[in-house]
Amino acid sequence: MQKFTQHHNNFAQAWITMLKHPLEHFINILVLALIIGICAAGLSLNNSLNNWQQKNVSYPQMMLYLDHNANQADIENIEKILNNVAKNTIRDYKYISKQQALTELQQDKQMKSIASDVIDPNNNPLPDVLIVNTATAESTILAKLNTQLSQLPMVDNIQLDMNYANKIQQLLSFTSKISTMAQALFILVLSLVIYNMVRLQMMLKSDAIKVSRLIGASDSFIMMPLFHYAIWQVTLAYLLACGILKLMTANLNNLFANFGALFGKGFEFTTLSIAEFGLMWLVIIVFTIFTVFLAVRWVFRNSYTQ
Amino acid sequence: MQKFTQHHNNFAQAWITMLKHPLEHFINILVLALIIGICAAGLSLNNSLNNWQQKNVSYPQMMLYLDHNANQADIENIEKILNNVAKNTIRDYKYISKQQALTELQQDKQMKSIASDVIDPNNNPLPDVLIVNTATAESTILAKLNTQLSQLPMVDNIQLDMNYANKIQQLLSFTSKISTMAQALFILVLSLVIYNMVRLQMMLKSDAIKVSRLIGASDSFIMMPLFHYAIWQVTLAYLLACGILKLMTANLNNLFANFGALFGKGFEFTTLSIAEFGLMWLVIIVFTIFTVFLAVRWVFRNSYTQ
Amino acid sequence: MHDNKIIKFQHVSKIYTDNIIAIDNLSFDIEKGELVFLAGHSGAGKSTILKLIAGIETATKGDILVSGTNLSITSQNYRTFIRQHIGFVFQDHKILFDRNVFDNVRLTLDILSKYSEKEIHERVVNALESVGLEHKINSRPEQLSGGEQQRLCIARAIVHKPKILLADEPTANLDRANVLKILELFKKFHSSGVTIIISAHDESILSDYGKRILQLSNGRFRG
Amino acid sequence: MHDNKIIKFQHVSKIYTDNIIAIDNLSFDIEKGELVFLAGHSGAGKSTILKLIAGIETATKGDILVSGTNLSITSQNYRTFIRQHIGFVFQDHKILFDRNVFDNVRLTLDILSKYSEKEIHERVVNALESVGLEHKINSRPEQLSGGEQQRLCIARAIVHKPKILLADEPTANLDRANVLKILELFKKFHSSGVTIIISAHDESILSDYGKRILQLSNGRFRG
Numbered sequence A, B: 001m002q003k004f005t006q007h008h009n010n011f012a013q014a015w016i017t018m019l020k021h022p023l024e025h026f027i028n029i030l031v032l033a034l035i036i037g038i039c040a041a042g043l044s045l046n047n048s049l050n051n052w053q054q055k056n057v058s059y060p061q062m063m064l065y066l067d068h069n070a071n072q073a074d075i076e077n078i079e080k081i082l083n084n085v086a087k088n089t090i091r092d093y094k095y096i097s098k099q100q101a102l103t104e105l106q107q108d109k110q111m112k113s114i115a116s117d118v119i120d121p122n123n124n125p126l127p128d129v130l131i132v133n134t135a136t137a138e139s140t141i142l143a144k145l146n147t148q149l150s151q152l153p154m155v156d157n158i159q160l161d162m163n164y165a166n167k168i169q170q171l172l173s174f175t176s177k178i179s180t181m182a183q184a185l186f187i188l189v190l191s192l193v194i195y196n197m198v199r200l201q202m203m204l205k206s207d208a209i210k211v212s213r214l215i216g217a218s219d220s221f222i223m224m225p226l227f228h229y230a231i232w233q234v235t236l237a238y239l240l241a242c243g244i245l246k247l248m249t250a251n252l253n254n255l256f257a258n259f260g261a262l263f264g265k266g267f268e269f270t271t272l273s274i275a276e277f278g279l280m281w282l283v284i285i286v287f288t289i290f291t292v293f294l295a296v297r298w299v300f301r302n303s304y305t306q
Numbered sequence C, D: 001m002h003d004n005k006i007i008k009f010q011h012v013s014k015i016y017t018d019n020i021i022a023i024d025n026l027s028f029d030i031e032k033g034e035l036v037f038l039a040g041h042s043g044a045g046k047s048t049i050l051k052l053i054a055g056i057e058t059a060t061k062g063d064i065l066v067s068g069t070n071l072s073i074t075s076q077n078y079r080t081f082i083r084q085h086i087g088f089v090f091q092d093h094k095i096l097f098d099r100n101v102f103d104n105v106r107l108t109l110d111i112l113s114k115y116s117e118k119e120i121h122e123r124v125v126n127a128l129e130s131v132g133l134e135h136k137i138n139s140r141p142e143q144l145s146g147g148e149q150q151r152l153c154i155a156r157a158i159v160h161k162p163k164i165l166l167a168d169e170p171t172a173n174l175d176r177a178n179v180l181k182i183l184e185l186f187k188k189f190h191s192s193g194v195t196i197i198i199s200a201h202d203e204s205i206l207s208d209y210g211k212r213i214l215q216l217s218n219g220r221f222r223g
């Protein structure tokens, strides 16, 4: 009962402190939100990249140009073999007949003027094609697949830009490495900033803390208002950060949708579900409590020896 | 002479304060550096985008396909007209003869397998082409140019993806708008953080400030140590931010160079020259002094009435 | 016999940094319920003795026993805990300027965290009445005169009815009428069984009371 | 005649918030070079009068003239500036705990910013010697006893040899020997032409001096 009253008083005190100096606390919250926001943006970017990787755009396509003499049976044979390749190597494939290819070519804006001049529709010179969407960017696996498929009967020619595959892979691993590192860095910065916030709060209240200890206050009596203060600051910062990210994500996704055609289709920033949102808040709060605890111990050790 | 001693003492005091609590001041500097860094990164991104725009990649190309019957005189006539178009509309152009086009086509990886099957080298079906590099992304200007050029004799067909031009233009203006807005926002955040830093410093030293005023200290006597403190904090933060940006820029430029082929050539983050570096420092310092001044006035007004 | 001595100093010395000998091999006992005056010149060691009893400072040599507990061998946390049962009137008041008079006094009760809001209010009002500050209950400390601040500090020290009351120059800033009032208050406490130690530089106010006076000089007893 | 009155109170009233009348229509003059005692019970208004003279508080009604300047119609900045020529011994000491004894005293000289480092050192050492604190020159304030802190505050108030010295209960925390020493110091100052006003609640220390005593009671002169 008394514990509850104490919590209630400390809760009220934290809000009174914040409302008395709204601008100053807003600045504090803004800085926290900035850092939480950068952490969360990194997380979201990583997630989104993973999602994007799962779509076809990110892995190289293989074009299997078949021999002019290939017939329906040959094609079915090749399809059977493709079906047996592990799902994490080939995601799917698509057969495009020479007729389809010609029609597409004639509809293609860029090719039209050339195609119309040079191709006689009655004597289609194009080959049948199998477009294979791979499911990996690992260049060694792709190279192996390449050799394997090129030995199939009736496969005339395989196009696979290994360079491209290599580069995409590098890019993705580089981005995710950078973003993971940045996240770790920012979690460090976040704990430093929370530590500093608590330390400053203790310095601003140092008279009250000293006098309280002189008349017998326990550690928990002194820590409790700091916990309340820090938890509310961090929670408000978290909400602000989520709000900003939500807004930014929506805008950027809009943008990506507009320019999708230019820069590769399907990229989209993922947003948090309510469960994830709650979970992340919990993680941040536990982390805050831990940081406050360490900060208080540290400051005690360095100044209030009694 | 006395003024100098005073400055010297305040200078020493600022550094003693910082060296006594290195971690705490480092956190402060880190947060400032973060914000300055984001401002500077925005500036650099804007600059880099402008640079990139000046290169050909960002503006659409026009392909003028000439009539099969066009001869040398016709081509020279068209070139004369192109030369007369304003330089801020057409940057340059390049003539590619049908022979050249055929050779290129045969060397193109993607086209090779098709081209070799369908094109008879002795009866080149390709047209002569003039590739015009425009110098603007303004869709109205491009549309006008398009009509103008298509009325020329012997011009068979003009290819210009207005959609592409529109989108590039939108993208660029959007990015630069966003980045300008973000910069303005971060300059606001920067001034808030500096204000908060000064206010906290004043609160931590509030006893000394109150007593000093009680025994006759002038405003400038009280402000001077705060100026020294803030200027050094901000300068260190600025150096840190520049260091981090330099490192990041170098890494990113490396990355862009590697992936240049994938995402359009020639994009590069610009770095600051020494003069720009110094100028920016000056701007930040003047801005800091101004913010400290306002903060001190504000805090005075709200607490020390004597 | 043991039970009767609530405070025991056994060859206690306190040497501060720079070899400043504040207390020099001092031994004395104080009985439960006693009222003792501690007199001496400025720098004699009066405050140091009171701080040692409250566990705010620790002895450099010797043993200090409070209610049978040897402070020299207890933990810091326990020494802090002991202070919950002591009232301390600080020489420099140590009033908190970030809260009003009422909240300054209630701090002592908050730390004990065993009273309801109603009890807290009653006790604080009583304490303020007994030092003559009831009309300043909602004032800020900076609105009090020097003597009023001193009385506020006394109210904070007595609000939880401690077993031991240590008062360091509690009347330095008070005129004779107020001094008499405060001493009356202490005597009333004394008669209800509280052990009280009062330090003072001004022997004239002490002589009337016929109580034990410990005369300090440079960290030793005079005479 | 006008020149001789360095401080003039003309029907001065000071009413704090909540309608607390600290000074009630008070008129008096103090001559250049005079030594005046201000006596009165706790809350009588002694500190308020000293703060009004130093321009720390402003009068609600009436005029206060210091060296011919009417404080009621000057700017805040000018009132702050005037304090550079006044020495003030604060009742609650107002010592800075973020610096040592030497730096506490030099603050007064730093604010005047017209002395070289060598002069500052000489003057600070002299001031500390005159209050008997020369051996504590490098100590931190928290290492001083209550009386030593009070003497530190006196040293800070006299280090720049002000024209007017206002001392608010400068001897509250001192034993008789130290009180006499400080009063001797003030008399020495007085004989060199400084105007001095000393407040005290304890009339016994004043009676010996045969100087003018202003007896305050509830913001008015007693009598």
Ligand SMILES: Nc1ncnc2c1ncn2[C@@H]1O[C@H](COP(=O)(O)OP(=O)(O)OP(=O)(O)O)[C@@H](O)[C@H]1O
Binding pocket: C016, C017, C020, C021, C022, C040, C041, C042, C043, C044, C045, C046, C047, C048, C049, C091, C201, D142, D143, D144, D145, D146, D147, D148, D173
């Ligand atoms: N924390 C400390 N560090 C170093 N010296 C100290 C410390 N506290 C007190 N002293 C010194 O110890 C001596 C005794 O101090 P104490 O405060 O006990 O004196 P006191 O009798 O209370 O004097 P006063 O009447 O002036 O308050 C003094 O010389 C003082 O300078």
Ligand SMILES: Nc1ncnc2c1ncn2[C@@H]1O[C@H](COP(=O)(O)OP(=O)(O)OP(=O)(O)O)[C@@H](O)[C@H]1O
Binding pocket: C142, C143, C144, C145, C146, C147, C148, C173, D016, D017, D020, D021, D022, D040, D041, D042, D043, D044, D045, D046, D047, D048, D049, D091, D201
């Ligand atoms: N800032 C203030 N706001 C409101 N009331 C005040 C303020 N300062 C002083 N008072 C009140 O004015 C009256 C006179 O105060 P003052 O400090 O002048 O008394 P004093 O004679 O110095 O007393 P003491 O000997 O206790 O220091 C007191 O009742 C006090 O409570």
Ligand SMILES: [Mg+2]
Binding pocket: C046, C047, C048, C091, C168, D145, D146, D147
């Ligand atoms: Mg003492």
Ligand SMILES: [Mg+2]
Binding pocket: C145, C146, C147, D046, D047, D048, D091, D168
């Ligand atoms: Mg007073």
